[in-house]
Amino acid sequence: MKNYLVKDLMVPISEYAAVPVGTSLVEAIWVLERAQEVYTENKFQHRVILVFELDGHVVGKISQLRVLKALENEREFDNEIKEMRKFKFSEAFIAHIRDQFSSQKKIIKEEILREVAAKKVEEFMQTLTPGEYVSEDSAIDTAISKLVAGAHTSLLVTRDDEIVGIIRLADVFAALFHEIVSLEEGYPVFPSSPLGFKIPEVS
């Protein structure tokens, strides 16, 4: 693998969809929609919304999965799952009661959608853990380790104490894939990544 650094593959923070704490889910989705509209121009497909404090400090992120989780929002069910694990029930059993529960509860109902739309982002955002930060000067290997270890889809990129960007799993994978195919003679070498993201030249 070429000596890529994290900053070579990151998306600058300024180009990312972000909302302050206190924003409702419906407002956050509007922000994401607007960001998607300019997708064709800057090639950055937004799947995550960042949540920041009023002082600009990023405190969490909301993925599409997180929004679906907010829709499901069955605290009682979550507790039941935790309890099942605590009392040594298998994942197969948990899947069984999850199915049972899902069959009893309809998620897509107007009242539930309205309730969720009014929720504040901080109620269901994913708070950031120490393993989700990576320095912009780190080698891409460090980012791969952190993505794999935490099963993250993106990492926040730091310069000193400041967050300057995001490095996404898809971009890291694209770069890696590009390298793999270029190793083998006879395999087609793509001029840019299959996802359309241009691999920057590295000196």
Place this chain on the structure above:
Amino acid sequence: MKVLRQLFKRIVQRVNINLRELNFDVSPFAVELIPLDQMSKFYAFYGITPDHPLDLHFEHSAIAGSYFLGKSRVRSSIVYKSDIRGDELKRKGSDVNFKKFILTLTKDEIIDIEDSILIKTLVHNYSHDPETPEKFFIKDTLAMDYANIHGSPSDGCFLGPFATVDLTTMRDCVIGAYSYVQAGEISHLKVDPGTIWVNSNNNFNFFYKYPEGTLEHYVSLSPDKVPWGILIDFIEERKSEFQRVFDYVNHEVIESIPKTASLDRYAVVLPVVTIADNVLVAQRAYIENSDLGKGANAQENCFIINSTLEGNNVTAHGAKIIEADLKSNVFVGFNSFLFGKKESRLTINEGCVIMPHTIVDIEVPLEIPPEHLVWGLVRNGEELAENSISLEKLSEIKSIFSQGKMCFEGNGAMFVGAFKERIHHILHANGAFYKNWENAGHAQKNQRLSLNTIQPFQFGVKEGMYPNIKIQP
């Protein structure tokens, strides 16, 4: 009483240190729990029998109103109105089998209570911990009213009122009120009140939790209050009858008891009671106007009122049977509360297993079909349908099953088999199958038991404490 107060404070601190990870503070419960001024009012007593070693050791402890049998040691502890029954402890020379290991005991097993507070608690059976086969330890533990520590060594634990831990080694655990745990080994676990959990690794796992808001009516616990609820009231209402049996040294003998049956002199028996062959009535059991058929037993803290038990019935520690008719071979688990009424009797047919900590509280007559397992809260036929299953159907379960709030995973046949085997073992141990001088159990052996009493300091800084005593043959 200064020494007693210091001891109390020290034990509470030790329990709290053990439970710090669970962020559980026993202090508020303990303050109201222990009536220190009562500790000088009751004598302690111990059994002497040729069938069990006499080896008792009390040191720096208060043991008011408690009963001791077999080999036990109590150090720096408060044991109040509790039963420490060492009649099932392992004996020197016996083999302990665990997986591929066979360990021969080089000495008799001992119940070793240290730095603990046990209030109206039953300690029975033997240590099931293969790591300590010769020591059934209870250390840095606080057990509240009517808790059962049954074959369960304990280190750094809190047991709420009516909690039972059965055949399980526990370390740094909180067991909520009216919870039943049988899981082999647990540590750093907080179990909510009203949780019934029976787990045998890789074999089966049974779980039920009382629906929120339903248990409080029966037993409640909150900081700075003594436990309350119907179960507590029920016992309190009959307290004076126990006072009477404890006040007299020699009791009138009830002549109608067969020679093969045993009625403890510290049991309450109120007319009209009939007792058949091989019946065992343990101390602190309460029998009123009931028939106990051949081989039936009533263990410690049981109440059987206006009821009939046809025969070979197990009424486990703390179970209560009121206005009920039980056919033969019915098992009623620990602390179950079968609350029939005069106009709405409860009938339980042959071979039923009432899970530990089951509550049946009915206002219309209810009949439980034969060979059924019943658990949780049952107040009517609808709840019975939700909280019961035939043993045949349960035996067919191979992996995953849930019904109402009950969850089951594993091999149903093994679960049923384990229960049946244990019930048979209990009946055998209690002497239910005694015939022609064979299969003698507690019912027969207890007849060769005499009791001695010991008294606490009545005055001075040691008021309520007991002298250091060693009792050996």
